Amino acid sequence: MLEVTGLHVAYGGIQAVRSITFHVKQGETVALIGANGAGKTSTLKAISRVIDAVGGDVHFCGEKITRLLPHDIIRKGIALVPEGRGVFPRLTVAENLAMGAYVRDDKADIALDMERMYAYFPRLKERAGQLAGTLSGGEQQMLAIGRALMSRPKMLLLDEPSMGLAPIMVQKIFEVVRAVAAEGMTILLIEQNAKLALESSQRGYVMESGQITLNGESAKLLDDPKVRAAYLGE
Amino acid sequence: MDIFLQQIINGLVQGSIYALVALGYTMVYGIMGLINFAHGEVVMIGTLVTITVAGTMIKAGMPVVLAGFAGLSASVLVCMALGWGLERIAYRPLRNAPRLTPLITAIGMSIVLQNLAMMIWGRNYMTFPPLLPKMDFEVAGANFTAVQLIIVLVSSLTMGGLLLLVYRTKLGMAMRATSQNPAVASLMGVNINRVIAAAFVIGSALGALAGVMVGTYYEIAHYQMGFMLGLKAFTAAVLGGIGNLAGAMLGGVLLGIIEALGAGYIGDLTGGFLGSHYQDIFAFIVLIIVLMFKPSGLFGEKTGDRA
Numbered sequence: 001m002l003e004v005t006g007l008h009v010a011y012g013g014i015q016a017v018r019s020i021t022f023h024v025k026q027g028e029t030v031a032l033i034g035a036n037g038a039g040k041t042s043t044l045k046a047i048s049r050v051i052d053a054v055g056g057d058v059h060f061c062g063e064k065i066t067r068l069l070p071h072d073i074i075r076k077g078i079a080l081v082p083e084g085r086g087v088f089p090r091l092t093v094a095e096n097l098a099m100g101a102y103v104r105d106d107k108a109d110i111a112l113d114m115e116r117m118y119a120y121f122p123r124l125k126e127r128a129g130q131l132a133g134t135l136s137g138g139e140q141q142m143l144a145i146g147r148a149l150m151s152r153p154k155m156l157l158l159d160e161p162s163m164g165l166a167p168i169m170v171q172k173i174f175e176v177v178r179a180v181a182a183e184g185m186t187i188l189l190i191e192q193n194a195k196l197a198l199e200s201s202q203r204g205y206v207m208e209s210g211q212i213t214l215n216g217e218s219a220k221l222l223d224d225p226k227v228r229a230a231y232l233g234e
Numbered sequence: 235m236d237i238f239l240q241q242i243i244n245g246l247v248q249g250s251i252y253a254l255v256a257l258g259y260t261m262v263y264g265i266m267g268l269i270n271f272a273h274g275e276v277v278m279i280g281t282l283v284t285i286t287v288a289g290t291m292i293k294a295g296m297p298v299v300l301a302g303f304a305g306l307s308a309s310v311l312v313c314m315a316l317g318w319g320l321e322r323i324a325y326r327p328l329r330n331a332p333r334l335t336p337l338i339t340a341i342g343m344s345i346v347l348q349n350l351a352m353m354i355w356g357r358n359y360m361t362f363p364p365l366l367p368k369m370d371f372e373v374a375g376a377n378f379t380a381v382q383l384i385i386v387l388v389s390s391l392t393m394g395g396l397l398l399l400v401y402r403t404k405l406g407m408a409m410r411a412t413s414q415n416p417a418v419a420s421l422m423g424v425n426i427n428r429v430i431a432a433a434f435v436i437g438s439a440l441g442a443l444a445g446v447m448v449g450t451y452y453e454i455a456h457y458q459m460g461f462m463l464g465l466k467a468f469t470a471a472v473l474g475g476i477g478n479l480a481g482a483m484l485g486g487v488l489l490g491i492i493e494a495l496g497a498g499y500i501g502d503l504t505g506g507f508l509g510s511h512y513q514d515i516f517a518f519i520v521l522i523i524v525l526m527f528k529p530s531g532l533f534g535e536k537t538g539d540r541a
């Protein structure tokens with residue numbers, strides 16, 4: 001479904017991503033793990049065109065999307081939950097969700113989806129009229145995921161949904177991620193928490209200094225001595 | 235005649251005009267952090283276009299009502315096009331430049347527009363055709379005219395409409411989202427360029443309306459009139475908290491009233507040393523005080539909220 005070939009990202013002289021190639025099949029959850037500064041966020045940003053890649057191509061559902069603009073990428077069906085959540089602080093929770101549905105015009109269905117998000121995250125329903133900037137980090141993460149789902153994407157890109165959250169909150173969020181995946185959503189999951197990411201995915205890629213150094217089935221990666229040593233603290 | 239009440243009324247009228255113009259500054263600043271110093275010139279061109287269109291039609295013997303509507307429409311359309319063009323030609327190429335660059339460009343555009351207006355309309359003061367009937371009312375010892383009443387009414391309605399647009403429509407929501415986080419707004423499918431253009435176009439339309447009001451109120455216009463008006467409206471926007479719509483409205487009205495009261499009492503306060511023609515200093519005293527003690531203005535968000 002998503003095919004990334006030879007993607008290269010640089011900030012001035014810093015080579016953040018060096019010609020990486022990977023793919024995600026329809027209905028799969030794929031983890032992309034790696035240490036701080038490995039280039040994970042840069043990869044997602046280049047796919048959703050928040051930044052320009054220096055080289056390489058991105059195909060989605062067989063169509064080349066490398067040169068589209070961010071506001072067109074979402075219309076192709078790719079929704080990004082950005083690192084650090086990026087909720088609109090001075091919009092209410094409900095307005096943030098409505099922004100997620102910006103590309104849609106079917107008012108009645110949007111209202112239904114809104115209820116669906118509230119069912120995933122009852123906490124958001126309680127806070128529907130509250131400004132998003134006043135939510136806790138975990139609630140903001142819920143909101144960012146709900147907002148991305150509001151566009152009815154074909155694929156979800158998640159950038160470190162567990163970042164800075166208490167274990168209970170991480171668990172709640174991953175429950176929803178797994179539920180969404182079980183409903184057939186294609187997901188590319190970025191995480192520093194390698195164990196969590198690999199346990200929630202079918203396949204995984206390991207990224208180190210801008211390159212993919214390992215890949216395979218998540219279960220096998222979890223058992224790989226190199227991965228265990230480098231990312232699982234063993 | 236009660237001078238206090240009278241000056242409040244005068245201030246309210248002038249303040250409504252400041253508020254309309256201040257909204258143009260604040261909308262653009264809220265969305266892209268740019269102070270569009272050419273906005274005062276857009277207002278000036280709105281006034282002068284109305285003089286040409288409505289004046290010509292009245293001279294040709296057409297009904298004043300028709301001439302008024304044609305003048306207003308022409309002014310709004312020209313200003314909207316001007317606002318759109320400014321953004322497209324002058325500011326968009328500088329979107330990622332250091333902040334000083336678009337600021338200097340804005341000052342440059344203001345000079346360009348002034349000179350353009352001078353070439354088209356000349357250096358002389360022009361009389362604004364009377365578009366509204368001359369009527370006076372008296373309430374509790376204070377006088378006001380039909381023109382004053384209509385200015386306050388129309389600007390209140392317009393501002394109400396703007397608030398509805400910004401807080402109740404999809405475009406408005408996209409504008410607010412863009413002002414808070416443009417990168418994420420574009421991830422949601424918002425075409426940032428269109429939203430920024432909309433802010434310029436809407437702000438310019440409000441400016442055109444204000445320009446017609448200024449002309450109707452003072453019955454005189456000039457190619458340099460946009461400078462002082464723009465500076466005061468900018469002050470009003472800063473007073474209310476630049477980037478904040480309600481702030482621009484309140485700041486405008488407040489500044490109008492401060493000025494009017496200042497002009498009414500400056501003679502008494504200085505023992506006749508300074509006359510009411512010194513009223514312009516009040517706006518700048520206000521600006522300096524706000525910048526010194528509360529640079530974020532009355533309704534301003536904490537600095538660092540954007541970025």
Ligand SMILES: Nc1ncnc2c1ncn2[C@@H]1O[C@H](COP(=O)(O)OP(=O)(O)OP(=O)(O)O)[C@@H](O)[C@H]1O
Binds near residue numbers: 011016041192
């Ligand atoms: N805007 C930028 N300007 C310059 N260098 C950048 C910029 N963004 C990222 N980098 C650099 O690019 C490299 C990759 O960064 P990236 O954010 O993609 O890493 P990451 O894998 O997401 O890390 P983390 O797990 O900490 O989020 C890092 O060395 C980083 O310092």
Ligand SMILES: [Mg+2]
Binds near residue numbers: 040042083
């Ligand atoms: Mg990252």
